[in-house]
Amino acid sequence: MRPLIPLLLTAMLLALSGCDADRDPVTADSLALKPAQLDWVGQKIFANECASRFDCLVHWNEGEAFPSLGIGHFIWYPEGVEGRFTESFPQLIRYMVQRQAKVPDWLRSLEPFDAPWPDRAAFLALEDSARIAELREFLAGTQGLQAEFIFRRAAESLGKIVAAAPESRQQQVSAHLEALSATPGGVYALMDYVNFKGEGLADGERYQGQGWGLLQVLLEMDAAGDKTELQSFREAAGRVLTRRAENAGNPIERERWLPGWLKRLETYREPAGGPGS
Template identity: 70%
Template sequence: MFGKYLVLLSLMSVLVVTGCDSTNEDNAPESDGPQLTSLTGPDVDVSLALTSAQLDWVGQQIFRNECAGRFQCLVHWNDGEAFPSLGIGHFIWYPEGVEGRFVESFPALMEYMEQRQVDIPEWLRALEPFDAPWREKADFLAVDDSLRVAELREFLAGTQGIQAEFIFRRARQSLAKVIEAAPDNQKPEIAARLESLSQTPGGVYAIIDYVNFKGEGLSPTERYEGQGWGLLQVLLEMSESPDQSALVKFREAADTVLTRRAANAENPIERERWLPGWRKRLETYAEPPVFKISK
């Protein structure tokens, strides 16, 4: 049984972006993805397949979700946060000495861009250590209209496709980890829920966006009162109602999980300002007319 599960996990890490370059996956499978065998016997296919045009749409939608696609928002510092957020996915970048509870993602994006041989601004590449150069929001606001910040925004505006690839690959890598982290008796149903979501364009988008939005749910620091709010927690919260689609169940479960997070948060800004915005974002978890699943 254990060996069979390891095979399942190794296969589940494979997702396909048709038409996108890959630096580490020269032997990528066909875009319809592998058939995966679950712990309970039936085949489970949790591969995600997107063409480059579909991935562009997902990236643009994530950018709209984060800040309505505004150029100025590509380098931003939210009220109530101890770090700036950058790029279409509002990737977290901690200043030196700040140890936040949320998973930092901007340095990983820069590493991915280096692998893709993207021309990164020299001052950004030369930072050592690679920490955000502003210690607090007031420091950032003092230089918000500087040439360096303008260059950073232009750089991020010109690399939106690469950022979308990075977001997709993070979601891809999360699937096996999420199933592995689930309670043993719920691993098959978590895999089945991911399979159901992966069958529709809205479900594919929801998985990718939610991992970028609230993470995998695996970091022990991303907890309030011992309760997380990432992809794993949403999948565990999904109902078994036969009268609802997987996407509707995912959206409702995400609302429950995020409402619980806001209720457990010490900072009232999460309940008063952030939760309404989170719920608005969840409303985009619907079947878009823009694209169909790639076959």
């Protein structure tokens, strides 16, 4: 098997950190984006999650036990809530602190670092508070860092995803990743899907024993044939998310969420003209 994953991860991190020519060059099949392309991906994810609405940067969806924050709708659990989905907002804030972003003081001082609203009703009662307004402004002003965080999360998951695949399928999974990583549209699909539905590695992220993350989509993909790799990815993701909704105990997933998920997958296309070209 080609040593794809270390190459992809190294290239992604070099591309983001702006490392110089003393390092190995970023190759065409590496998962890397120019700054303008990364901006484009961030804007697409914000549009997917929030329809690019400012108020949606701090939001609590009906039927969920947690608020969702930022352009990627990062999950943040209240104290005592143990959800099945991977919590990502604390990781985002740690990344922002490392990058020396001006995180609001009240957010930095939370101990433990749990969402300060116990439920949706409590959140809605305080939605016009100064703290939530400050949090929205902070997240609106750090969209580039949030896109970087999503990029890095996707990069760091690739090796784990290949390793978690059945040994007989690992070369095939690597080949799909390599093909998808060769274009901005493919990189966007990988980044968005990991942010949107996770890596597919957590045992808790299963309904009736079946997951819905990036690993499951890659395993579901057909040989491209006369399809593009991105088209094959879209179709596989549609089957995986439909299966999730059918397996879910809560009918809201089938009745309200699935149509939006499938619509989101239709954005997994190459940008017209290419961002930053």
